[in-house]
Amino acid sequence: MDDETEQSGGGPFYLGFDLSTQSVKAVVTNDALQVVQEVSVKFDQDLPEFGTSGGANRDPTNSKVVTAQPIMWVKAMGLVLEKLRLLEPPLLDQIVGISGAGQQHGSVFWKRGGLETLRNLDPDKFLHDQLAFAFAIQNSPIWMDSSTSEYCDMLEKAVGGAEVLAKLTGSRAYERFTGSQISKIFHTKREAYNATERISLVSSFIASIFLGSYAAIDYSDASGMNLLDIREKTWSPICLAGVVPEEGEGANLAEKLGPPTPTEAVLGTISPYFVERYGFSSDCKVVAFTGDNPSSFAEMCLGANDIAVSLGTSDTLFLSMPSLPQHGFGEGHIFVNPIASKDHYMALLCFKNGSLTRERIRRDYANGSWSIFNELLDSTPRGNFGNVGFYYDLWEIIPKIKNGDHKFNKEGSKLTKFTSNEVEVRALIEGQFLSRRLHAEKIGCKITKETKILATGGGSANPKILQILSDVFNAPVYVQGDSNSADLGACYRVKHALYGEGRPFDQFIQSVQAYQKVWDPNKDAKEIYDKMLQRFAILEQTILNL
Template sequence: LKVIAIDEQLRVIYEDNVHFDKDLPEFKTQGGVYIHSDKLTVTSPVLMWVKALDMILEKMKSSGFNFSHVRALSGAGQQHGSVYWKKGSIQILKNASSELPLHQSLKDCFSVSNSPVWMDSSTTSQCSTLEKAVGGAQHLASITGSRAYERFTGNQIAKIYSQNPEVYMQTERISLVSSFAASLFLGSYAPIDYSDGSGMNLLQIWEKVWSVSCLDACAPGLEEKLGCPVPSHSVLGPISPYYSQRYGFRPDCKIVAFTGDNPASLAGMRLQEGDIAISLGTSDTLFLWIQEPTPALEGHILCNPVDSQTYMALLCFKNGSLMRERIRDDCASGSWDEFSEALSSTAAGNNGNLGFYFDVMEITPEAVGIHRFNRDNQKVSDFPKEVEIRALIEGQFMAKRIHAEKLGYKVSKYDEKA
């Protein structure tokens, strides 16, 4: 969990973070998640997120940060993850005592204690059901911007409903991670924004309303549990009195809709039409601003967080920074400096040595395992360390370009831009 405070000149005046594994060891997460025994189910404990928020605000308070200067706040959350509020939780959220850290007040508020997150790939049967219900994968993409994906929230909700219908029935509201975080600050259920809502397989991206056929294919009474989506730049209301009383926020501090991490990257990078950006994170993403999208079976079209009348295109690669860190640890003694030196010591093209590195089941394309090929295109079992490092980096970036071009993206040299 990261916090950053900026002034009216956009100068950074404060930043800090809480590391889930190190700072909250009682939750016993690895990389902030639990990977279940089936290797497909991946979740995070909801109360860990709440406790991290308590912790970061207390750190700011201890450092002397003046919360009364904060005029507005917003945020970004990992896409696709979902939080399930138990019936009656709205009252507890609204009336939380400023004498207690928030995680203590909310400890019994969640019908699902471990939230499914974007790394989860356990909903293959639900994806198949959803695509069949709307007339196939391409038709689903044409409605919602993407074919059915295991990590997408609608399929996760469908799994919870099919496996634990009583838990689903006890749920009064389903938030995305972004709208969940906004809800904590708002003191009531924050709506899902158009942009993050586009990563659910549930939102009609053209009309910006929930698709009835998709909702019905996932679970009964779902529209009521999701609430109405809103533009990503909407002002949701003033901050909850809890924060004024506990930390000294001004009562009129505005809460602006939170959105997903990928849409937030497009906004933060100030992308315009024709621009392309690559975000290197836990998952790597390639994204661009687009006026007239043509949703396909690969990649995603989301509502644009900056301009609700336009769109953003997104390609997601699951084996990102965790994969790079693993090779760094194996081949460079855990040091990025050593990693960079090894990369610099080898020639571009890696003398024809090529590798595909998928520790976990990849999204683009669907593949798993480590696959190495020498200059004669023969499969080999290992590379020297410096060759391994370049094979990883070149392989990852070539994949990004190839998949972007397959989707019709024009990757041109900068000086050829019109």
């Protein structure tokens, strides 16, 4: 091994991609899974010819229609690879495996002949020149599109209702989900649908390019389509029929999707195009690509019953679930777990009122100062004298509650305001975390002595908020340094797929995790918040009934 390779930490090396809404990023890690190289291309800045804003194109006549051009993604991938090729030391020939993540719910419609084009790429020509006419739909729907409400209703009606669909596929029908997007194209652009040879998600689309053949959609990303039976790990016939109700020329949706595959699957070796043009090894393996949320889940390396809490504009919970819940379907999303056995799942719960609501209460009750906000938290006891608050700046997703604030004293009487600023501030934070715990438990999350909470997002920088998080959940809270999340998760998955030899994912890559425990729950927290949670659930139902 030469000196330059030694400086990179030693091979073999792994390559992970993240095709997100606004950019493509790539990281190379060494065998210790430390990042040694990193490059990116931003769509708005580096590819202005596609006219994107925030990585997307918005229909000027219909604000609900939001798309992106697959050929832009192809061109961006080419630019990323050119940047990687020019880095020192050169490592592309030492990369043993590639995987990646794609923004969830985006879809790509390959035109007939697309497979032949992928199999015969000319290394002397740019990717984007050769794939310019490979798509039946030039503007692909992405996750921000909300133009498919009628097709969501159609799908839910076809399977017997929203709850039935959620139990079958892990989610009720959502406008951004691929099933409803396919249905819209089938009903409004039949000629393009009939001309479609293969439908990819953004993740399997990128994998297809590297593979030089159509890549299968992995189980975890497929869980965000309203089409996969999450128990059987196959396309649900009743859902397929609900999306494409007619048979005839080009209407065979299962054939257009291809069979789904395990997320840890090694799909094959890299296309000769990348060997000849960029210098990859011909033995370099392509591991199934997945969605950005499952890939970030892999980077967080959650074990059974662990909880990741992202405290951002919206608060998001990721849960590792050893089995499907008995109740609570329709709250959030349940995906096939990307890093565990086939009978394990991951859940994603999104709460719209997160950091912006915290900032509003800080502004109104703490003079806009986090320092004063924290002093107010410190000046009130756990349980807040029995006062409970619900704060919604926006219509909430979980549960569906109209915007507005609701405040209750220990007797359960509704108040217009609390007696002091410190009670107000603690009511907000305790109320938010009681809500997160309540709905996590509703879908089967069990908090045990082994549970740990990984806190991320901007709110995780506030130690006083994290202490309350620890107390409400009665579990230790950990934080980690900055990471590349989805693309780094791809590198983790590559190493496990190639060398894991059946070992559990979290044990295999445990050594690279940089978690630091910052708080343990106080000894009296369990008794206080177990009782408070019961009251919170009753009061929340009272608000729902208003």
